[in-house]
Amino acid sequence: MNKYQYKVQGVDYEVEIEEVEGNIAKVNVNGIPFEVEMQKPINAAKHPTMARPKVEAPKPVAPAPAPAAAPAPAQAAAPAGAGNAVKAPLPGTVTDIKVSVGQQVSVGDIVLVLEAMKMQNNIEAEYAGTVTSITVKPGETVMEGSVLLTIG
Secondary structure (H helix, E strand, O other): OEEEEEEEOOEEEEEEEEEEEOOEEEEEEOOEEEEEEOOOOOOOOOOOOOOOOOOOOOOOOOOOOOOOOOOOOOOOOOOOOOOEEEEOOOOEEEEEEOOOOOOEEOOOOEEEEEEEOOEEEEEEOOOOEEEEEEOOOOOOEEOOOOEEEEEO
């Protein structure tokens, strides 16, 4: 097991990597277990020792910005549902959707608010692009790993 200390926006996190199989890493962040899906699997032949996968610690809750202006009309560049999925990092209830289909987003933009254990968690865009589909509604309960929306 490898242990790492991270500081994200002034908050300390202790990340312990238990196991890596393909593109799934089993980690503990401050004692809470997570399964992290990496974009690419680690090639064991190239890395005889355990490689350091990119592990993103949970982000602290920040105040929500004002709602965005009316969305731009949908572009025909990406079909509905095409693109990169934004998945729920933990089980919870969708309380607010900050974007709409066809809206342009940048990396780090808040796209959705998920309530878990009476805490509001801002879900941020991990990719820049256009929202091609939204698969959840406010009030809907989701499980960890559920696809919330896609960005093409």
